[in-house]
Amino acid sequence: MFPTLPLVLLALSQWQSFIPQTYALNNGLAKTPPMGWNPYNFYAYGWNLFTAPLNDATEAVYNNTAKAIVNLGLDKLGYTIISLEAGWQGTTRDASGKFTWNTAKYPSGIPALGSFLHSLGLKLGVYSDAGFFSCDSSNGKDHWLGSLGHEAADAATFASWGMDYLKYDNCYAVNSTDFVNWAPPIPLEPHYTAMQNAIEATKRPIIFAICEWGVQDPARWAPAVGHSWRISNDIGPPASWANFFRIINQVVPITGFAGPGAWNDLDMLEVGNSPLTTAEQQTHFAFWAAAKSPLIISTNVINITSTTLSILRNERLIAVNQDPLGKSIALKRRYSNDNDVWAGPLSDGSTVVIVVNWQNVQRSLTLNLADVGFSSATLMDLWSGSSLGKFTNTYTATVPAHGNLALKLTGGTAAPKPSFTTYAAAAKQNIVAGGAQVATVNTTQVVGNIGSGGTLTFTGVDGGTAGGTKLVSIDFINADVAFRNSACSNCRNAFVSVNNGTAVQVQFPLSGQSWNIVYKGYLVSLSGFKAGTTNTVQFSNPATGVFGPNLVQIGVQK
Numbered sequence: 057m058f059p060t061l062p063l064v065l066l067a068l069s070q071w072q073s074f075i076p077q078t079y080a081l082n083n084g085l086a087k088t089p090p091m092g093w094n095p096y097n098f099y100a101y102g103w104n105l106f107t108a109p110l111n112d113a114t115e116a117v118y119n120n121t122a123k124a125i126v127n128l129g130l131d132k133l134g135y136t137i138i139s140l141e142a143g144w145q146g147t148t149r150d151a152s153g154k155f156t157w158n159t160a161k162y163p164s165g166i167p168a169l170g171s172f173l174h175s176l177g178l179k180l181g182v183y184s185d186a187g188f189f190s191c192d193s194s195n196g197k198d199h200w201l202g203s204l205g206h207e208a209a210d211a212a213t214f215a216s217w218g219m220d221y222l223k224y225d226n227c228y229a230v231n232s233t234d235f236v237n238w239a240p241p242i243p244l245e246p247h248y249t250a251m252q253n254a255i256e257a258t259k260r261p262i263i264f265a266i267c268e269w270g271v272q273d274p275a276r277w278a279p280a281v282g283h284s285w286r287i288s289n290d291i292g293p294p295a296s297w298a299n300f301f302r303i304i305n306q307v308v309p310i311t312g313f314a315g316p317g318a319w320n321d322l323d324m325l326e327v328g329n330s331p332l333t334t335a336e337q338q339t340h341f342a343f344w345a346a347a348k349s350p351l352i353i354s355t356n357v358i359n360i361t362s363t364t365l366s367i368l369r370n371e372r373l374i375a376v377n378q379d380p381l382g383k384s385i386a387l388k389r390r391y392s393n394d395n396d397v398w399a400g401p402l403s404d405g406s407t408v409v410i411v412v413n414w415q416n417v418q419r420s421l422t423l424n425l426a427d428v429g430f431s432s433a434t435l436m437d438l439w440s441g442s443s444l445g446k447f448t449n450t451y452t453a454t455v456p457a458h459g460n461l462a463l464k465l466t467g468g469t470a471a472p473k474p475s476f477t478t479y480a481a482a483a484k485q486n487i488v489a490g491g492a493q494v495a496t497v498n499t500t501q502v503v504g505n506i507g508s509g510g511t512l513t514f515t516g517v518d519g520g521t522a523g524g525t526k527l528v529s530i531d532f533i534n535a536d537v538a539f540r541n542s543a544c545s546n547c548r549n550a551f552v553s554v555n556n557g558t559a560v561q562v563q564f565p566l567s568g569q570s571w572n573i574v575y576k577g578y579l580v581s582l583s584g585f586k587a588g589t590t591n592t593v594q595f596s597n598p599a600t601g602v603f604g605p606n607l608v609q610i611g612v613q614k
């Protein structure tokens with residue numbers, strides 16, 4: 057909703073007690089992720105985000121977009137919800153208190169737009185805000201209408217216009233002068249519950265898309281309130297590869313919350329928008345599809361290119377997104393600065409695997425099948441639909457700069473599961489030095505402040521009878537939530553060294569939004585172990601003021 061924002065660390069304690077039990081809203085809607093179009097990522101430039109207006113999402117744009125979506129067959133693929141976005145609203149209610157629209161931009165009006173969309177077999181998405189005013193791009197000066205305190209009336213009005221989907225934003229949620237608050241002092245969930253209750257009272261089937269930007273850990277309460285929840289700050293505009301990295305680090309701890317009727321919303325698609333390269337757009341699309349994010353096109357479809365269309369129309373990836381099992385891919389293995397391996401199950405018993413090339417060069421990339429649980433499997437390339445054949449242990453392919461592998465694995469043979477000897481970070485025999493500290497978060501003992509000279513050295517680590525290279529499993533906590541990009545957004549770096557050997561950089565994603573949620577089993581392969589039980593494993597980060605995650609324990613492969 058607004059592009060340039062400070063890095064904020066969340067203080068969740070003030071609202072934690074309001075978190076209800078998590079259960080899916082389960083009212084039969086959005087059994088698979090919603091699909092459609094919203095103007096924001098392309099036409100938002102029209103509201104002076106950066107320079108003079110280039111485009112604006114006027115009635116004419118909606119008319120032509122709706123026609124293009126049908127003419128291009130995108131509706132047949134599932135992209136049916138055509139949404140309004142901030143800027144459609146009026147600034148005052150009418151004499152009877154009803155919501156109004158900007159009549160200059162929408163001369164025929166929103167009810168007419170709704171009828172037009174329905175006549176084409178499309179659906180009307182409305183945008184409103186759980187605050188005193190809506191978001192805007194003039195730093196809160198536009199004061200477009202919000203729905204806080206008007207939920208019942210506004211839901212009834214929007215429903216009477218034919219609303220099928222509501223995106224519900226979060227500006228001015230605290231009070232009428234506080235435009236954007238990343239650590240609001242009030243619980244936001246009641247704002248969203250009030251609107252969900254109002255929607256239910258209309259008796260119209262309406263998909264409810266919660267958009268509180270991930271500030272109050274919505275995955276833990278929003279499944280009971282809406283059909284999707286934004287997990288992060290905006291993906292753009294402008295589009296960037298850094299936004300992709302920030303958002304996927306943020307979804308790591310909550311992939312398990314996605315399910316039929318309840319979706320992690322990774323934000324609208326930047327497919328078609330510069331300056332992302334074609335390969336970056338493909339990686340973004342494959343990842344969003346397999347993470348079961350809503351797929352909301354947000355580019356100019358009136359002038360769409362064949363390249364953009366070929367990405368958005370990939371029927372195999374759309375089928376992965378719309379798979380009835382509704383399980384998201386999860387992070388399986390990160391090779392820091394090299395590649396990520398994510399995978400998840402599909403309803404037909406197969407496995408979808410997405411490999412992301414972090415390197416900005418085209419190169420040969422190898423998937424270790426063991427990273428997704430198999431020693432062998434038959435592979436299909438989801439981009440081309442080609443059967444690749446049966447592979448044992450590894451599959452290697454050339455991948456473009458920031459490109460991806462999107463694979464479907466069938467007939468897999470399970471790989472043997474590694475077993476580990478565990479070592480608690482806070483154990484007495486370890487060396488905690490240079491400012492690092494043993495601490496207790498609830499009942500979890502950790503070592504924190506590793507970095508800026510602080511180190512944790514595990515001693516007495518068993519290298520087995522042969523030593524050499526071993527898989528090391530790391531349990532850690534990193535609740536450092538980022539709403540804008542930094543070198544390591546929603547991640548923390550540590551350097552790990554075995555027996556004083558060369559330190560390896562390890563990039564740890566977010567483990568959750570509070571410091572008591574542990575990420576279990578982050579795997580890294582480390583070399584330099586000796587036979588016997590005198591090995592050391594040291595965690596550090598030499599950079600001043602930069603810290604690795606809190607460490608709970610490590611496991612070293614037996």
Ligand SMILES: *[C@@H]1O[C@H](CO)[C@@H](O)[C@H](O)[C@H]1NC(C)=O
Pocket residue numbers: 115116119164172
């Ligand atoms: C949009 O389409 C509707 C239905 O055909 C029409 O009534 C309206 O005038 C159109 N608006 C614009 C600005 O072209």
Ligand SMILES: *[C@@H]1O[C@H](CO)[C@@H](O)[C@H](O)[C@H]1NC(C)=O
Pocket residue numbers: 230231232233234237241
């Ligand atoms: C609005 O909220 C902000 C912080 O959330 C607070 O600093 C400010 O005083 C509040 N203003 C009013 C008028 O209540």
Ligand SMILES: *[C@@H]1O[C@H](CO)[C@@H](O)[C@H](O)[C@H]1NC(C)=O
Pocket residue numbers: 356358359
């Ligand atoms: C489509 O592209 C042409 C040529 O680049 C441009 O003149 C026109 O304004 C574009 N139309 C829209 C609706 O963006």
Ligand SMILES: *[C@@H]1O[C@H](CO)[C@@H](O)[C@H](O)[C@H]1NC(C)=O
Pocket residue numbers: 555556590591592
């Ligand atoms: C690592 O270096 C430290 C300090 O230089 C030394 O005390 C320790 O014995 C070394 N450990 C190993 C396993 O070589």
Ligand SMILES: *[C@@H]1O[C@H](CO)[C@@H](O)[C@H](O)[C@H]1NC(C)=O
Pocket residue numbers: 072497498570571572
């Ligand atoms: C400790 O755990 C309890 C129960 O899960 C939770 O309510 C509380 O917020 C936690 N405290 C901290 C500091 O994380």
